[in-house]
Amino acid sequence: MTIKELKKNKNFxxxxxxxxxxxxxxxxxxxxFINTVNHLYFMRAEIFATRFLKYLKMQKxxxxxxxxxxxxxxxxxMTSQKYFLKNKKYPVDNEKLAYKNVYGNIRxxxxxxxxxxxxxxxxxxxxxxxxxxIEKIEKENSKIKNYLEVGPGHGLFLIQxxxxxxxxxxxxxxxxSKTSLQITQSIVDTIINKERKINYKLKNILxxxxxxxxxxxxxxxxxxxxxxxxxxxxxxxxxxxxxxxIYISTCVDCPSIDHVYHFKSVSEIENMIKQSGFRIIxxxxxxxEEKSMKEIIKNKITINYCxxxxxxxx
Amino acid sequence: xxxxxxxxxxIVEVNKQLKKKEKIVYKKTFEILGPKSKLDSLIIVNxxxxxxxxxxxxxxxxxxxxxxxxxxxxxxxxxxxxxxxKDLFKKKKKKK
Numbered sequence: 001m002t003i004k005e006l007k008k009n010k011n012f013x014x015x016x017x018x019x020x021x022x023x024x025x026x027x028x029x030x031x032x033f034i035n036t037v038n039h040l041y042f043m044r045a046e047i048f049a050t051r052f053l054k055y056l057k058m059q060k061x062x063x064x065x066x067x068x069x070x071x072x073x074x075x076x077x078m079t080s081q082k083y084f085l086k087n088k089k090y091p092v093d094n095e096k097l098a099y100k101n102v103y104g105n106i107r108x109x110x111x112x113x114x115x116x117x118x119x120x121x122x123x124x125x126x127x128x129x130x131x132x133x134i135e136k137i138e139k140e141n142s143k144i145k146n147y148l149e150v151g152p153g154h155g156l157f158l159i160q161x162x163x164x165x166x167x168x169x170x171x172x173x174x175x176x177s178k179t180s181l182q183i184t185q186s187i188v189d190t191i192i193n194k195e196r197k198i199n200y201k202l203k204n205i206l207x208x209x210x211x212x213x214x215x216x217x218x219x220x221x222x223x224x225x226x227x228x229x230x231x232x233x234x235x236x237x238x239x240x241x242x243x244x245x246i247y248i249s250t251c252v253d254c255p256s257i258d259h260v261y262h263f264k265s266v267s268e269i270e271n272m273i274k275q276s277g278f279r280i281i282x283x284x285x286x287x288x289e290e291k292s293m294k295e296i297i298k299n300k301i302t303i304n305y306c307x308x309x310x311x312x313x314x
Numbered sequence: 315x316x317x318x319x320x321x322x323x324x325i326v327e328v329n330k331q332l333k334k335k336e337k338i339v340y341k342k343t344f345e346i347l348g349p350k351s352k353l354d355s356l357i358i359v360n361x362x363x364x365x366x367x368x369x370x371x372x373x374x375x376x377x378x379x380x381x382x383x384x385x386x387x388x389x390x391x392x393x394x395x396x397x398x399x400k401d402l403f404k405k406k407k408k409k410k
Contacts (some may be wrong), residue, residue: 023347025393075385082359082380086366289354299331299356 007033009042011049015118018067026074026122033124044130045121046155052117055190066114070122073115076257084255085300090262091255095227097257103177112257113183117154125286125304129249132284133157133218135294136247136308137164140216148172148214148239150205150232151222153180155187157247161218170215171198176207206235213261215244220306223269224259233276237311245281248273249306265297269305274312283307315372317402321395323366332357341395348392365402377405 007013016034020027029310056066083091092098102108120126137144137160143167152158152173162171175181181200188198203210216238223229229250240246252263263269266285273280287296295304320339321337330406338361345351346358355363356360362379370375383401387393 023388025347025351025355025388027349027350078355078359079380081355082363085359086363289356301356 002035003031005042006296009049010047011053012042012045012121015049015052015067016122018063019070019118019122022067023071026071028160030122033122036124037127041121041127048117048121051191055187058190059186060113062299065079066110066118069111069114070118071115072111073119080255080257080259081302084253092257092258092260095225095260098225098260099176102258103180106179108178108257109179110183113154113180117156120154120156123288124286127286128286129304129306130156130160131246132282132306132308133161133220134164136282137161137216140245141165143243144169144215146212146214146216146241148174148217150174150217150219150236151176151180151225152184152218153221155184157218157220158184158188159191160215162188162196162198167194167196167216169197171196172201172206172212173198174201174203176202176204182232206231208235208239211237212239212240213239213244214239217244217246219246219284220249221251223248224254224256224261224263227260229261230272230276233272233278237277240311243311245308245310246278247306247308249304251305252303253300254302254304263305266303266305268308273307273309276314278309278310281308281310317399317406319363319400320368320372321399323337326348326362328357328361331360339395342399344395346393346395346398347348347388349395350378351392369406371404377402379405 006016015057016030020030053063056063080091092101102112120130141164145168147161147165147169149158149161149171152175158173173181173184176183181202185200190204217236219232219236223232226232236246250263250269252269270280284306288302288304289296291301322340329337332338335390336357338353338357346353359380366377366379369375379398379401384393387397
């Protein structure tokens, strides 16, 4: 695929062009990525961009603000990476501070969510995880009557579930951030026209005390945001049906403005998943730079990780 | 120590970890960020850390090269070795 193909997808090109014009380092990375993608990528990216622009218009969010939100995300990542390499620890080490700085800060959270939504199509690892999720939800489709998502953020994964699953599926959406939940809800309301049974809950998933079980749970990029990720995994084990499954994603050596738990290796993540009572059905291990795994580990370069897991039944 | 010498010493240090095609060259027009730059963010971060640590061991002062100035310049056009040298000079002076 080439820049020619990119230009054919006018809304996605509009977003990409603006990012490229504003940042030469992004230009290099994006064009390199675009050369590796297929038609399906452009189809998905154009659908995303069309909806995203509609959302911005309806919410009266300036297009330039959205592009700057994405560039701010890239800048924050670089600043956090520098802190991490210099101090050998993440910039934030407790949930309260992350809440104060990000989830509880409307301005910051809005910018963060918009930036992350764009990154889903401009960062190869984010797009790979998004595709992995779509593949899994399509495969499990017929079994899913109850769907739970923890920390839906920009709502792109939830939208896929809403489009792929049966009309009668019931949805529960849980988040500790009011702003995040409002963003998710407004995105869903803008994009999904059909009537859906969605229950939004502003709550910590650990405090949910119900006996309801779910056929599919999505928890993307949440484990690294809590100090005790194993507690979360054990909670999910209690919430998923015996024949249900879970999509999770997290990362290794990934400093950010709101990451508090530092996974030091892929095996640390996988051991935690197994010790929490799950088996891994499928997974993706995605370093963010094109280097050998030896170099990635040595230089503490971020590795994105996602997996499709099921309960271990004795 | 002159800013240029601090940068040169830091480059030598960072280059030890890099492959031949990735090596940083001390030249005023060398693009750290820009259309012609071949450096990834990790290399830039490591270069800045090396410089900041040198400043700290020489003067005891902490400076931050990855500041808003850096991002502003790099977004607008390009950020060269010459820009880095100027920034370092200014930051060293400011901290005195």
